[in-house]
Amino acid sequence: MVSQTKVSGVVFDEQDNPVPFANVVYVGSNEGTITNENGRFYLESEKTWDKIKVSFIGFTEKEIALTSRVNYDMKIILAQEAAAIDEVFIYSGKTSKKNNPAIDILRKIWSRKKQNGLRQFKQYEYDKYEKIEFDLNTIDSALINSKLFRGMEFIFDQTDTSRVTGKTYLPIFVNEAVSKVYGDNESRKEKEDLLGNKNSGFNENQTIIGFVKDLYNDYDVYENYLKFFDKTFTSPISRTGIQTYNYVLADSAYIDNKWCYNIIYYPRRTNELTFKGDFWVNDSTWAIKEINMQLSKSANINWVKEIYLEQEFDIVNDTTFLLKRDYFLSDFAFRKKEESRGLYGKRTTLYDNYAFNQKKDKEFYDKEVYYYDKDVYNRGDEFWEKNRKEELSADEKGVYKMLDTLKTVKKFRNLYNLGSVLASGYWEFPSLNLDYGPIFSTFGFNEVEGLRIRTGARTYFGQNDLWRTEGFLAYGFKDEKFKFGISGKWLADKKNRLIFSGGYRQDVEQIGASLTTSRDVLGRNLASSSLVNTASNDKLTSIRLTNFAVEIEPVRNLKFRTDFSLRSLESASETFNLEYFTDASETTTKADLTQTEVVFTTIWEPGKKTSGFGVERRVVNEWFPSFFLSYTRGLEGTLNSDFEYDRLQFSFRKAIRVGGFGQLNVSTEVGKTFGEVPLALLSPVPGNQSLFSIFNTYSQLNFYEFVTDEYASVQLEHNFGGRIFSRIPFLKKLNLREIVAIRGVIGNISQENIDLNRPAFENLRFIQNDLPISTLTSQDIAPTAEPYFEYSFGVGNIFKVFRIDVNFRGNYNDLPDARSFGVTGSFGFFF
The missing domain is CATH 2.40.160.50 (membrane protein fhac: a member of the omp85/tpsb transporter family)
Structure with missing residues (x-):
């Protein structure tokens, strides 16, 4: 699937200072992003758009026309706003904890969080499709022509551009898994049956599969703390968030015929394990409809330059919002400098076919099947065409073919053996x-x-x-x-x-x-x-x-x-x-x-x-x-x-x-x-x-x-x-x-x-x-x-x-x- 519109640039104020955490969206859509600490942003959409809107509390909103599908290195200047418009309060830097409508909304989310999603049912079950991909990023001519890849240049035919960072990347590993998940909120038990697993080159290596999957634990944005990479991050929806984040009520709009408020958040202090981003919340159920989270650049975490998360929730009825799509991107690198090369790790998880209150015997959850079913790791194309909930992109399909070819190259086999020795x-x-x-x-x-x-x-x-x-x-x-x-x-x-x-x-x-x-x-x-x-x-x-x-x-x-x-x-x-x-x-x-x-x-x-x-x-x-x-x-x-x-x-x-x-x-x-x-x-x-x-x-x-x-x-x-x-x-x-x-x-x-x-x-x-x-x-x-x-x-x-x-x-x-x-x-x- 080819993306249609790409935009990148830096947002400044009139004194030529970068504006961090400004909101950038395509006009007429809910697709957007937040500028980083240096005012820089990258935005990509699979649709075609002709305008972007840039806004931040305390500045006059600005719309910019897009002259082509690809618009890189834009310099956008926001003018200081003299006064508040209508009844929107002005916050800059650290926002107030009192008389802040965003925090009032946050408190309503806390009061209702146990009534939204899977928590309101005694039992639940659903289908789960998970795709994990690793990509070599920051591909340039110096890397392509380096001695390391001499004799393996054909792999660069699969390069693409990240919709989050705007960097060129090369997919090198893809793992797909289809499973059925069962849970019981009364006994607090959950069971996941793996129905199929497929990956590029390591189909039966459960060590690699297990290691990769453990990097991306499931998480619940309603929890106070989110756990990734053996670290604990403060959730922007948490009860401790008021002490950790600044919140700004930025917008409101209909999403899937539900009126929602848009709240921007960003960290109060540097060097803490925090995010920046925004979320949309429904005005009656106070359930999260959409949320994105991007790692604060100054967060005290090693080897990870970027973390970006998105979650979308589907409306089942007036009171039930269930997780529909979860996207997780991490940029692994030795250094956090913008130009440093690294490795993307991306997980996309899709949820479907929810069913509720179908009670299972206690033995159903306690029984553990240890038997290795080789067929699970060797499903045919018919199985994947039926159970894959999101079509693979052209570069993802190419990875399967590319790695099969790579395994015949002696130099790659030597590099693989060296990596295996260091790991085992x-x-x-x-x-x-x-x-x-x-x-x-x-x-x-x-x-x-x-x-x-x-x-x-x-x-x-x-x-x-x-x-x-x-x-x-x-x-x-x-x-x-x-x-x-x-x-x-x-x-x-x-x-x-x-x-x-x-x-x-x-x-x-x-x-x-x-x-x-x-x-x-x-x-x-x-x-x-x-x-x-x-x-x-x-x-x-x-x-x-x-x-x-x-x-x-x-x-x-x-x-x-x-x-x-x-x-x-x-x-x-x-x-x-x-x-x-x-x-x-x-x-x-x-x-x-x-x-x-x-x-x-x-x-x-x-x-x-x-x-x-x-x-x-x-x-x-x-x-x-x-x-x-x-x-x-x-x-x-x-x-x-x-x-x-x-x-x-x-x-x-x-x-x-x-x-x-x-x-x-x-x-x-x-x-x-x-x-x-x-x-x-x-x-x-x-x-x-x-x-x-x-x-x-x-x-x-x-x-x-x-x-x-x-x-x-x-x-x-x-x-x-x-x-x-x-x-x-x-x-x-x-x-x-x-x-x-x-x-x-x-x-x-x-x-x-x-x-x-x-x-x-x-x-x-x-x-x-x-x-x-x-x-x-x-x-x-x-x-x-x-x-x-x-x-x-x-x-x-x-x-x-x-x-x-x-x-x-x-x-x-x-x-x-x-x-x-x-x-x-x-x-x-x-x-």
Whole structure:
């Protein structure tokens, strides 16, 4: 479909200053846009128009004739208005919150929002068609002639122009999905059945499909906060909007035979996660008829230069407005400069065939179908012609053909393979059905092994493999020893995700870095091989682990697992030992340990979404809570096991969006070991001797500084997302983000476990000031007298990728080698 009218330009006042947030519309239509902070606008329509109207409160409205279908780089000057006309109030800059008709209308929207749309029905169902597209934008001759695309110039035959930004773009990926959605407002349950999925080149790759779809979560403009790209934006329709936005009543008109008011809004402050735009609202139901939202240029968000959203609502009857069309465009770029190249991500969602109050059984929503239906991803043209609710444009149709051709070009295949390696960490060998990696674990270092090199591989036949084997081989140049591991898993029942797994690992590990013992036979934590440490990292353990497990997921995101493991543990360092007494007279010691255990684990992660249907799946969303409960039984005598004991552990983790005040990460762990066990089976408070900020560890604690057999730990970390720095003039342009955290743990250790482990404690910090070993109590070993705590202040988003935390130890500063102050950091790509 070829667009008919295109207009771009800049709006100025008579002093040649740009006019931000001015309203620009085609005369005689409801098609329009808002100028950005620099007064610039771009407007495109599929119809032919001969005039545009430019207006802003405080200025005289101006109409400009269009001399051709394409009118670029127009300079429009608005004259200052001397007085108000009729009864329209004049607002410029920050608008008043009192006697403002726009805010009066906003309050009426709040009072009726639960009576509009799907909320007024007990049950609902509808058809949904979704199209997601990725485009390479800012196409020019320099890019077309660059070495990167040499031999692939034919792809530029599909270029087009964005109706939102006016930039030339090249579609490179299209994904279409048709589904049926069912919901129940009484039980607050919703289910979406995927009927068909088609995309350009990746038809059966649910990882790519899941990642792309998760970028564009569904949203409700009536909610106070809208969640995109792991950020929380204040909705212009929210109850907190009065404190965040300026509102202006700009116009009124009939839309679909309904009288509607037009309200323009724009942010009161810079650097906050806000939008600018306008919406039309009906004068009797106070339901939104149309709304558009454009990201404020100064918003504190990385890698996203532009966000633009449109929603249109259909009139069902006098009281019901239902979502008809949703359009979402985002411009991903490394820089926010106007000329910088990037990637458009566009989602168009169409809704149709609504039906209401058709009650379904509870089992209908609880039943989860995990079976992979290959036909869903290979529907024919007849299916798409019948179910596609919007015809594909010529360039979108061309993408399907273009990518098929691209896949035959060797250079493109090499670029695709490189991108795949960076995303997955594995190098693919399709002809062997084998992946090499993870490549990021190739090198490591610790004081026992010295420099460590690692090589590994896994079987890979496809995204939905029902079985997988994996292994690694490592070598330490200091201890001159080989380490290795091998594991396998098999999905025996797809419906309930019944999985059998087993493996063996022989390695060197820092087991004092976590309160929860890992049964992953191929796992390895950062504490075992961090390159730089703040204290000597010599308290490492040689481990030989054999593990067999059965897990089942009878209800979505509720998993039950049983492990049977055999562990052999001994010190890997001359300066660290795991000795314990083996007799009541405390005359004989043993330095190694053989332990057979059975572990029953329950994991509940409500709201978690995954991609793939095989034995391994990828998590594609965030913000869901995680509940972990485990019971461990030590089996003395079984396979020469040394100890009998019981252990209970519980943990909870959740990332919470606190409205416009950022994100709060919460973690709590509690546990208790019943019975006498050696140091290798106790629960050391997890220290952090690296220079990295690692959540759920204690940055100012050394390994084994505290040891417990019962504990309770709480960690709170809040990222304000720049809300404070945005109000400081000399800092707000840097888009920094402030982070505060507090961590605390209280614990105990029984006298029986102290007596058993006195030989091991001699090499730790617990023997001090020439005190005899026989006088040790719980207060010398565990944070019993008072909870240990520390706190930190951090600055994130430094150069968009770095974070630095300054950590302070709150107490126990008189202990030997106590680190009262430290600096840690991290890096990563975050929005």
